[in-house]
Amino acid sequence: MINVYAPKKALGLLGVLLIMCLVAPQSAQAASITPFVGDYHGTSIDNAEEELQARDLDVKIKETDRGGFIIDWSTVIHKADGREKNVSLSIEFFATDRPDIYGSAMRSGLFGKRVPNDPLQGEPFVWARIVDKTLTVHALYITDDGGYEMQVYERSLDEKGDMDLVFKRFRDGEPIRDVTGNLQRQSKY
Template identity: 70%
Template sequence: MAYTISVTRKHWFICLMFIGFLCLSGVSATTAYAASIEPFVGSYHGTTIEHADYELQARDLDVTITSTERGFVVDWTTVIHKTDGRKKTLQLDVEFYATERPDIYGSAMRSGLFGKRVPNDPLKGEPFFWARIVDKTLTIHALYINDEGGYEMQVYKRTLDDDGNLDLVFRRFRDGEQIRDITGKLTRQPDRY
């Protein structure tokens, strides 16, 4: 009887080791399937055109994409030229990391309780970001929940052309209705170093 218990424990131990190995292999393989950010890495500058109420407005846009150990960072600055000559500057940088789902990246925008980078909380009015890479297009989604419980979704599609430049399509939706449509061309800038 002691022999049966010993064999059973050994059998269970081997089964658990095998299952653990499969789980670890699955996580590693899944993360490895995430599309590469490398073709997008670089600095870009361009002008966008907003299509709003049959009125075109120009915006200057700078985007820098850098790779990190666990994903990438997208840093963008937009200068909006008002009709009265004023300028409004918006700047944002978001760190993205590979997830267990292929081609989908989570965001880490603030430090949590123990200093680890964590996503924003949309229920606190903070934007929640995620990204995905499909073929030559890097798409970034931003979800905002407003004080009335409705939502706003911003979608940035940056597609690499044959010359390594980016074609930009930005759309904003409020409760499912598109309220803004901006297109532009961003030219890859030479490396500074």
């Protein structure tokens, strides 16, 4: 015997599924690096144990053709005795399966592919995330005694497109350094 109600039930079920697809939350899409792309220059103040030290900062952010980006940054630390310490770093980040989270590719692996560092070898494990107008880079180090050090760079865009920097360094959960600064956008790519 043929059930004449089956097509109506199928259409009803199809309608319910269609409505569920329309009202169900869509999967999140990764935030774009595009607003951050450009060259920035500025200064910061380091407030470590009430010793204030000025730093000159340069940051360059470029998109890659593989859905990621590269951050180049350099810092000149002006010491109280007149010496200067120069620190620079370049990190390539790639999109992951998790929205808004980017992995780092800081060295070449066995077959030439760019891979993350190994924190068990004393190298920093680095990742980035974008939330609203803030690009945050985390660097995790495993110390020689088995503890950890975490460095966090929060780079937020203001309404003019300039960058506010908040840098924090922790050792075994205890804060040991904080730096704030403002960098003006020099150019966009």
